Amino acid sequence: MSDRFERAGGVWRVLENAGVLAFASLLAMSLVMERYTGALLWLGALLVFFAQAWEARLRAAGLPTGLARPSQLGSFLDALRRAGVGLSLIGVAALVL
DSSP: OHHHHHHHHHHHHHHHHHHHHHHHHHHHHHHHTTOHHHHHHHHHHHHHHHHHHHHHHHHHTTOOOSTTOOOHHHHHHHHHHHHHHHHHHHHHHHHHO
């Protein structure tokens, strides 16, 4: 049974890395095409996915995770997620208006 969970963990790591790579590629394309409002959207999504992938690496290493932990790294990851959501919302609002 544990082998099954190890394989599933590997699949999640690949998907997290693919998400980070996809958003980084979209950010780069938006910057090259000089579409800065779209770049804000993709930058925010990239920050959220990066924070999630980083936290998953900490969890796999056995370090404490979760929103209630008092460590500085945990609050940094939470702030990174909030900044990512904020940038994405600004990018969406700029695209719509």
